[in-house]
Amino acid sequence: MSSDRELRARSLTLSEAVTDPLIDTIDPDNFTPRLLALLSNTLVWRESHELRRRFRLGTNDWRVISALAIRPGASATEVSDFLGLNKAVVSKSVNTLLRRDLVLLVDGPRGSRPMYLTRTGAEMHDAMLPISLRGQEIILADLSEDDVDRLNRLLRRMLEKTRELQTLENEALAAAENAPLPG
Template sequence: MSSEREQRLRALIPPDAVTEPLAETIDPENFTPRLLALLSNALVWRESQEMRRRFGLGTNDWRVISAAAIRPGTSATELSEFLGLNKAVVSKSVNTLIERGLLLLIDGPRGSRPMYLTRAGAEMHEAMLPISMRGQEIILADLSGEDIGRLNHLLRRMLEKTRELQTLENGAQV
């Protein structure tokens, strides 16, 4: 028998509401995109919490610092493409980092705005790097060198296929 509470709850459910699980659904414990997303979210959350606590900067700020360390003189547009982040997100981080004296923009050719880390930005990169590398250690801890090479190769292929599919789908919508 149902309790009075359950009966009241059922009375609130609209008649068109589906109240039973569908017959065909994903298996959440074995759906690889979900597992990858959960792992990524957990790693980013851990990294962001630690970076905010220690430096007052978040993961997107770190990504911009890291990309500027890898590619000095890159523009915000190029950086956005390299990171796979929305230009508005990159712009917000760039402005935050400029305000903090960690990044600077110069006037470049044809109206471009190359960006560079300042000395303080390079020191911040050095301080933040171990936090980010800890995520790498977590992912690779149980893998051999051969496994790591294969995993990275497969991930790069998957990214390439995803980008190709996105390009095809965007072309079909035009």
């Protein structure tokens, strides 16, 4: 590890810094991925803040509860895939929910561990649901029913395209890793 002195000795002077904005940049007010991310981050922050204040649970805990309400008996891996969350994030939430007696794990076939909401977990789901639905209301407030249907179709199609692209990129990466070295 470098010492502070070595880091300072290697640091560039201000004359090496680009101090003017670059010409070819993203228009932040019209870059759709940025706008979607900002909206998502704002909604998640609002939801998380309210869930923590009222229930001492976070958004990821709510997502696991909601997934099990939709898919009782799902394993942690299945919940992770369904939510598009890292398995470690789901595992942490599952442990929190187990400690709170909101979910239970049972022994399943071939070593699987199906998860279910407890009665208390189902009650928690019903209490948390309006907070999540409020985010939906914020998004859809200015849209007609046809607009909502079209938006949801477009979003599902975009998600499918990103999944397909990720699969292609993973396959290309695997092929490159398995390719013989030149020479």
